[in-house]
């Protein structure tokens with residue numbers, strides 16, 4: 001995939017997440033009331049509705065919960081990258097993320113594979129947290 005792809009559009013809830021991604025760090029939200037973590041970034045804990053949240057840095061390790069190989073891209077910007085893999089990744093810290101699996105062996109991905117976060121350049125310093133197979 002290339003910098004022709006869409007850039008992130010941070011909002012008030014997600015700006016720290018995207019700022020960290022520019023630095024190659026994966027931040028996730030942790031609730032100080034119930035202790036659980038979640039993704040996507042939001043202003044209320046989806047488990048207990050507390051608004052007392054903090055940012056914590058994920059190690060970026062996880063496992064493929066499920067995935068799909070996209071052969072027909074939804075928009076022209078993604079066509080050059082097809083076929084490509086979208087996946088639901090269960091981070092070791094708990095949250096489930098939706099991301100691409102990229103890298104040389106991405107199309108060989110299987111449910112249960114160990115994956116590691118990587119940061120895809122989207123131009124102007126913007127980077128998107130993605131995953132690659134741990135064996136890549």
Ligand SMILES: [Zn+2]
Pocket residue numbers: 031032033034035036045046047048049050
């Ligand atoms: Zn909570």
